Amino acid sequence: MGASGSLYRPFVYNMADGKNTAPAAAREDRLELKELLDNPGSAAFSRLKYIPRLGYDDQIAEFINGLFLAAAEAKYEGDWDKLSDFLDRWEEIGIGLQFAGMRMPEVAGVPWAPLSKPLDQARVAVVTTGGVFLEGQTPYTERGDATHREIPRDTAHDQFRIWHPGYDFGPALQDINCIFPLDRFRELEAEGAIGELADINYSFMGLLPDPATLMSETAPEVGQRLKDAGVDAAFLAST
Numbered sequence: 686m687g688a689s690g691s692l693y694r695p696f697v698y699n700m701a702d703g704k705n706t707a708p709a710a711a712r713e714d715r716l717e718l719k720e721l722l723d724n725p726g727s728a729a730f731s732r733l734k735y736i737p738r739l740g741y742d743d744q745i746a747e748f749i750n751g752l753f754l755a756a757a758e759a760k761y762e763g764d765w766d767k768l769s770d771f772l773d774r775w776e777e778i779g780i781g782l783q784f785a786g787m788r789m790p791e792v793a794g795v796p797w798a799p800l801s802k803p804l805d806q807a808r809v810a811v812v813t814t815g816g817v818f819l820e821g822q823t824p825y826t827e828r829g830d831a832t833h834r835e836i837p838r839d840t841a842h843d844q845f846r847i848w849h850p851g852y853d854f855g856p857a858l859q860d861i862n863c864i865f866p867l868d869r870f871r872e873l874e875a876e877g878a879i880g881e882l883a884d885i886n887y888s889f890m891g892l893l894p895d896p897a898t899l900m901s902e903t904a905p906e907v908g909q910r911l912k913d914a915g916v917d918a919a920f921l922a923s924t
Contacts, residue, residue, distance in 0.1 A: 733772070734850075735779035748775055790896050800918055802880075807917035809873075810883035812907070814891030815857060815864035815924045816849030824848050825890040831898040833907055834888045838867060851892040852924050864922050883916050891924055 736748055755771035758764075800807065816825050818834045825832075825848040845861045847854040857863045870882045887907050893899055911919060 732776035732779040732783070735783045736775065739782040739785075740779075744778075751775075790900060792900075802917060804879055804918070805877055806880045808881050808883055808915055809870060809879045810911050810914075810916045810919045811865060811867055811870055811886040811922060812889070812919050813865040813887075813922040813924075814889045815852075815922065816847050816854065816890040816892075817861070817865050817888040818846050818848070820844045820846060822846075828892050829894055830890050831893055831896070831903045832889075833903055836865070836867075836886045836888055838871070838882050838884055838886060840867070849890055849892060849924065864924055866920075866922060870920070880917075883911070883914060885910075885914060887911075 736745060740748070751771060752775075755768045759766075759768040817836065818824055819836065819840060820843075822834050823832075824846065828850060842861060845858070845865075847857055847864075854864075857865075862868050865886075865888065867882070867886065870879065873879045874882050887910075889899070889903070
């Protein structure tokens with residue numbers, strides 16, 4: 686990282702007395718615990734990112750100290766599984782912190798909606814929670830964003846973009862069908878397995894700690910749009 690905002694502060698180590706003689710400005714520019722763990726947040730696939738976001742300071746300190754110890758012992762003993770085990774344990778703690786902050790919705794029940802016609806006559810829409818949007822559309826930018834994006838059925842692959850902090854979307858950018866299988870449904874249409882793929886399909890960003898807005902506003906709005914478009918069934922591609 687560069688000097689601006691760097692995690693690496695300038696210092697001079699005095700070999701004579703073993704003291705850190707960092708410039709005064711560097712000593713005053715101390716890092717907060719959460720800052721030390723900024724980098725794992727860039728790895729969407731790593732559950733460690735939840736520790737600085739959601740953990741208490743004593744948990745963060747315990748993780749940093751434990752990481753240092755596990756790394757030192759692994760190198761000294763030549764047993765890198767020890768470091769891997771440590772990271773696995775803290776990833777589980779991280780995902781626990783994530784779920785602890787989520788509010789599970791209370792629902793009275795989901796009404797059963799039988800398909801009104803044979804599948805080979807039905808108009809089917811694809812709906813994803815993978816954070817997909819298109820070049821030129823407003824990107825998703827934060828957890829809890831319950832808005833949706835309209836995705837035309839014949840969108841070119843180079844127009845797809847993804848933002849979602851809850852999973853590693855690198856593979857999905859390589860093959861969008863992992864989370865938004867429009868190609869597969871066009872093939873099903875060509876084979877006669879479904880009647881047709883809807884002209885407009887929909888994307889959400891599914892990391893919603895509180896789904897109240899989705900349940901009361903956004904999902905009913907999209908449901909009505911699908912109904913108005915003559916859609917008989919929706920295929921939900923979840924992350």
